[in-house]
Amino acid sequence: MKSEDKKSGVGIQIPVKNIKIHQPKTDEQYKPRDQIYVRKVQGFFQQLRQKMNFIFLIGFAIIPWFQYNGHQAILFDIAEQRFTFWGLTLWPQDLTLLAWLFIIGAFLLFFVTTFLGRVWCGYLCPQTVWTFIFIWFEEKIEGTANQRKKLDSQKLDFNKFWRKALKHFCWLMFSILTALTFVGYFVPVEQAFMDFFTFNASLGLASVVWFFTFCTYGNAGWMREIMCLHMCPYARFQSAMFDKDTLTVTYDYNRGESRGPRSRKQDPKDLGLGDCIDCNLCVHVCPTGIDIRNGLQYECINCGACVDACDGVMDRMNYDRGLIRYTTEHELEGKKVHIIRPKLIGYALVLIIMGSLLVFEIMHREPVSMDIIRDRTELAKENFNGEIENVYTLKILNKSQTDNYYRLSMKGIDNITWNGDQEVFVKAASVYTLPISITVDPYELEGAYMTDITFVIELISDEDEVVVEHESRFFNKR
Template identity: 50%
Template sequence: MEADERQTMSERIPVQIVETFEPSRPRTKTRSTDQLIHTRSFTGLFRNLRLGGAGFLFLLFFGTVWLNWGGRQAVLWDLAESRFHIFGATFWPQDFILLSALLIICAFGLFAITVFAGRVWCGYTCPQSSWTWLFMWCEKVTEGERNQRIKLQAAPWGPNKLARRAAKHTLWLGISLLTGLTFVGYFTPIRPLAQELMTLQLGGVSLFWILFFTAATYINAGWLREAVCMHMCPYARFQSVMFDKDTLTISYDAARGENRGPRKRDVAPASVGLGDCIDCQMCVQVCPTGIDIRDGLQMECIGCAACIDACDSIMDKMGYARGLVSYTSEHQLQGGKTHLLRPRLIGYSAVLLIMIGALAVTLAERPMVSLDVSKDRGLFRENSLGQIENIYSLKIINKTQQRQRYRLELVDSDGFQLQGKTELSLAAGEIVDLPVSVALVTDKPKSSSQAVSFKVVDSDEPGIYSVAKSRFVAPLNR
């Protein structure tokens, strides 16, 4: 009975096999027999843009750490002192909410750019991609062009192969060591750190982290390469939910390119029943992840536009129009028009602008003095005048870059009197723990626990102040 029902269901619901690309044209990888991707050298507009952008980012990363500002390192996350210096501003643990806001802004910025132009972050500014391109350049310098590298890979070990491989790995390790030193230099002053490293006197935690980031850079950019983008990075997995039919992605114009096939330059494609694609494999050979863009949009595509530059160069040589592979949208490929302004992109952009504005206002109004209050564990005591006292510890931080004079006072605390030191002077960035007491000057408290507010105010600039609240405990019956 059940077998008959299953047979009936299989007859009613036919199974259809769907191919995502032509079976006669399997996906092509630029891998040699040992599964390594050997990319080909190329030139073009997008390559120049990527080199310019990566060069600027390298200059920022490797150069900023050596700048000085006011007698100290300009950008330094001082873990020992729990403060973050960025040029003229100093941030404290109390300001870390600003870091969270900055990370959220970066996330929304990534969402907005992904909706607009796909994975351009991966192709142009991602550290993994930038360092991988740099390591591939080292490989080209030491081992030659693509065909030479493939032959070298297949050749038996000998003096030539050993020398070239040693030169390549020496460059890789040198760049990796410089990267590790620079990264740690943002957390430990770079100048003494570099001096200790050069004199082999570096030890402890700093040495561990330099070696750790050296190894991470060497392995990720030198050995893993595209595997990080294809298998380890989560961005490739969730980017598809942000794409729509107007997102600009790198695409192959199949209507114009098919049928593919070689031909002489002076032969019109239509006369031999071919499209503009001459099936030269250049777009495949320059791809850092080894995909064939002609198979359609794929998760492995990082949006680097190397295939666009390669294809445009071939179109120029053949005398055809550029754009067989280009940044385009699904709507445009279907003969429609790309809509740049659309609800999702407008929404992300609006939220991004609002958050940037809110962060700017918060930074501008950030109090340059910090006040934290902690009450003594004891409930209360009676002083020599018969008044009830509570003891507090005030932690005051001067967040400015100059010495400041401050005044302590109670606000909105009728019936209480601040006792102890009320005037103090703090150097730039100084932290002081100040014990004070508050006395109840009325005959009877309103309740057993009342709110008291402490205020520290700049004596020269009253607009700079900070307020913190605590509780005052007193017995109702004396």
């Protein structure tokens, strides 16, 4: 394309760049995902992952069965609005403690991600743990990745039928056990197992168990990497916590390129090749099906499977390990790696402060509390003796794990008459409801329409005496 300069009259050549826009075909645009046949690999990181998965799974399975002081040690009883952690019982009034726990957990995840990348996903995420367990069932029943691929391509015969049926049966049974164990954190676990397997479970319990059964079966058996790629929000915002000193699984491009096959006896430098022999084994062992050689991708869960696979190939080729390894951008660029850096220090300080506040709040948490509910029909009334009477309902919450006797009293007005029990017995982790009425000579009120009063709870014990005070109001009749 040419244009003419008005002053000089000389034509000026304007460069034009042709840009081709790729328009995907309709059938490719909506093509379903290809099934990933994850190949088994052995190595240091896979052994570490398997041991961590085993510890996580055993902990998940046995924790609901622990007993403490005659009750289930860990129980989130939503129906009773009571969360039990060994010797600590939390109620809706203690919601701030749960909030602190969630906030600390979030910042701990940020800290670990900044330091070690997405290792939570690769080593401890339940989706990853259960996916590898389901893949283990596939390997034991259907064979290796190549055998599974060959089996799926065959027509349905008896061999294919019984293998597929047994695999899905194992998946379903494991999903049922998973769902029952998970429900056992919210209802008494022994009763849940007994009722379910004896067909005496309530409709609500059975519905929840079957719901989580099919969620586990679908997520770990069928969806797998779809959960990590498209449904997990952590995959999307993890990069905001990464920096150039974050340890991630990375392919050493400068060392590996140009890639290409060769024999062990050939010198790659003579062939103009790097250390990567382009075997694609790193792709075959990846549970999300990505090629780590294309650079850092949000789909990578940092499980280290490609690291072990590549190290094995390097050993066979007599090359140095580490073509794919846990490393940082600064290390690949030949720069100094800063392990201790401002972002990590900031997260660590926040964790220390929040953890200290949580411990402080737990240590100063009152073991008993009281809610005061006034009579809703009338604020005050005059009895046959001419005294003013106010009616209250006291709800005494024993937050401790021991049964206790409490003494009740009121201050703020002299010469009152307490109508109701003043010494009560409250079982551990339970609420005691006590209706009472307070009568006062109107001369004690000095004509005031409303008087501030305080209800007092004292623990009847030789060891220690807990005093809890709760303010309220006493109304005069007008």
